[in-house]
Amino acid sequence: MINDKNSQKIVDIIQNFARQHSIWVLAYGTGCGAIEIPPTMTSRYDAERLGVRGAATPRQADVLLITGYLTTKTLKRVIRVYEQMQDPKYVIGFGSCTINGGMYWDSYNTIKALDRYMPVDVYINGCMPRPESVLSGFAKLQELIQAGKADGAKKYKENLEWYRTNQKKVIPNWHMPEYNW
Amino acid sequence: MKEILYYTWGAIVSFVVAFSVGITYMGLNRKITARVQNRYGPPWYQNFIDVIKLSSKKTSIHHGVMQHMGPAFIMVTSVVSLLVIPILNGNKFFPNLNFQGDLIFLLYIMVFGPLGMALGAGQTGNPNSAIGVTRGLSQMAGFEIPWVMALVALMIQYKTTSIVDLMNVQVESGRWLMFSSPFAFLAAVMAMLGMFRYAPFDIVGAPQELASGPMSENGGKYLFVMMSAGSVFAFAKLTLYVDIFMGGADNLIILVVKTFALYLIPMLYGITSPRYRTEQSVRWFWGWPSFFGLLAILQAALF
Amino acid sequence: MREKATTLYIGPQHPGITGNMMVRVKVEGDTIVKATTEVGYLHRAFEKLIEKRNWLQSFTLLCRFCVPEPDPVEESYARAVEEIEGREVPERAKYIRVMVLELARMASYMLWYGGQAGSLGLYTVGQWSVGDRNYILDLFEELTGGRVYHMYIWPGGVRRDMPEGFEEKVLKTMNYLEKRLDDYDDLMFENSIFQKRTKGIGIIDKAKAIEWGVVGPPLRGCGIKHDVRIDDPYEVYDKLDFIVPTHEGGDIWSRAQVRRQEIRQSIRIIRQVIDKMPGGEFYNKVPNPQKWTLPKGDAYARTEAVRGEVGMYVSSDGGTHPRRAHFRGAAYVHGITLLENLLVGENLADISAIMNSLGTCPPEIER
């Protein structure tokens, strides 16, 4: 009965609802965007209304919020953190500098487009994005989860070769465990 | 045969009740905390959603057998202690496994979970987990002393080691034990602050110090089991307090009211307190709470 | 018998760290025996990029140097440029600059309240103060157009005049915040657990403090009264009446006390500034920025930020672009050599509290 198609559908609906309304964000301020996270979490904006909550370790988190530019040194850690997270997991690119480099377009130490190195589900533009835009980014992510379209992790697994090639191009000294889940 | 079925049914029902009430309390905690902090806060059923989500997460970490056993130990502890604790007066709807000496049994079984967790956390290899477990065990050494003293005082005073007997004493005399042995109640409530691990005693999983302590490597389904076990255990502990000190409850509504009133103590204290360091916490428990425990024993022995 | 030492990595992904950096600590039991800071996770090569921008374009980069309080960096750079060129700043602009700097100081202290209380597990104060900080950010938004990054102070004055009725709004916010500060005190400074956790922890040696390069609230927390605003007065600070608070002890508690009194002094300064605000021009216009050249020379301008002295060394070769702009943040000293010194012998549980009390801000170390 549990393998029946219809009951699987019901399970999917319940699970998607739960995933949609319980978003645990990894507490990792990778860039200057981290300064707008406290206002987003506190009164006036209060993201906890939407079920958004901080998680202390990658094992417990659902969303990796890349708050701004990534230097190559951080990129290595971010990839490691992302691979430690458990499915289903999502990535939100936060700020213009994750989209096209922003004002760091000619910097020798920051990557210019996040989605070459990691699968991004939602981008929030602006430098820096206001808490309202952060909330709308979360709302967009919820929409995508509900529609079952937030499949960044699946994309990452399918195109692991491609992502690895790109990552290894900017990280010269690559010694990381294999990604196998 | 019929009796066994009856007991099984009772066990399942009490588990479901404990689970939902416990999770609701956690949700209310978040809501009330948010209101104190000038926020709107999540809905009260937020923790149900969290639990469902955690159970739906895939888990593909493997650190060894003991890591799987850790959450299981906690769950076993919660369920067993729930089964031993009578939920309502007179065992009308929730027949539980009460026997003479169950207070002593409870004292031991309540330590079993953290020990199991220690084994599990040790195997994950995360230094934060190891440190968190050490802290948890030291803190337990702190609050176990006033807690045991309070219980021993009751055992001496009423010459029984059965919870049901203690409940009957209160029903017959019409006087709650929190009034007839106030020092035992004080010591026990202060020990309860430590058992709930809210601030200022949230040193085990202090995020700023240890990420999340013993749970660092446990996400998804492990965390689901731990959260459920935690909420069941919270309800079991509150029920135990209500049973021993507040005259038990005749029906579920009274039980919920009484347990929630008790639950407000650690919660509100937690919202307005920073966190102790480990040795400060242990010293706190060996201070006033143990003193009250001693007074309770004296009271029981002398009067 | 010595216990076996374990190495712990606090960061870069760790809720207790103040930003994206790492402290590698060696612990025996709960006591730290060695601490090493590792930075570089936020290195964006700002100073290289500024060499490629012209004098005005650099301001978009400058405010990203230290995110919690960007204005002192702009102020330092603007004053260094003015010193090289010899450009006069109108009196009104000076007063507006002081107001902006003090508002920024307040906003940053509100964030510090959150960090310091949060590092000890008292989240309620953090939630209150970070929520109330939005009122200051609203003022910034009306004045400059940006919540966090302002790019408001620039060479020759400020970018815009104050909008109509802005003074009243500032005063209203100040009155509100003054009331709220008492609430924070009740919950934070009156709390016995908070006192137990902060007194006698992370002590800076008073005799060594100046030599180690300690500046700002940590220095004043040792009982040494040094503040760039009175030692080396800039803008109109010499015309204003305010106290530089100090506190004996050199531990987290005294640093917190200094900050607690300083935020009240900021309110006092803002009230005076609004009271004395002169009329007239707010901007001494610079020529076409694409062709604007500065004479050959160099300058070093210092500003008192919440973390201490921040300075900017600017060197010009007579062209349209800076030859070199080198930033000195307080965390450059506090976050590396001082922190490594302070952590030795402390409890593992206090790392986060000590870092917050020093105001360690990794982006200003790495730039």
Added chain:
Amino acid sequence: MEEIKKAAIEKITTHFREVTAEQHNGNRVDFFIGKEEIPAILFYLKDEMGYNHLSHIACVDWLEEKEFEIVYIVWSYTDKIKIFVHTRVDRENPVMDNVDMIWRQANTYEREMKEMYGIEFTGLEAPEEFLLEDWEGPPPMRRDFDTEAYAREKYWERPGREDARDVRETIIERTGEELPDFAKKYKR
């Protein structure tokens, strides 16, 4: 103020021979000295004259003159004077004396200069890497290092920002709106 500045200049010029002094407006005095004398003058400033706060150490690359300029800025809390000590190092073979025994925090500045400019400090005890990790190019803050070319070669860039247009023009093109009058003034 002027007297203190004069006294400081006199003290330094009598004590050190190969030094030129320069007075500036405000509370600033500049000294230019050979690189061998740097530890001596800094020791003297700190121990004899009370300039015990090391405010800053900056490095400027004068590519055309084939030299690095290193500026030490010290501040005295009693005199309230900032003293700039300038020195020049050969760009081809940059070797400097380590001064972190005078001020411990100089260690950090020297680590950064070593990494960013490739200046060797004799006897500097510090980890190899400071800000960069596994860096393969030349020291990045040198002026002959072209960051734009390096970035274009190493990182993939999203197409669409080559022409560096005003964002309003893009919006107008997309939606067909009119550019408002006040905006036309600032049109590129």
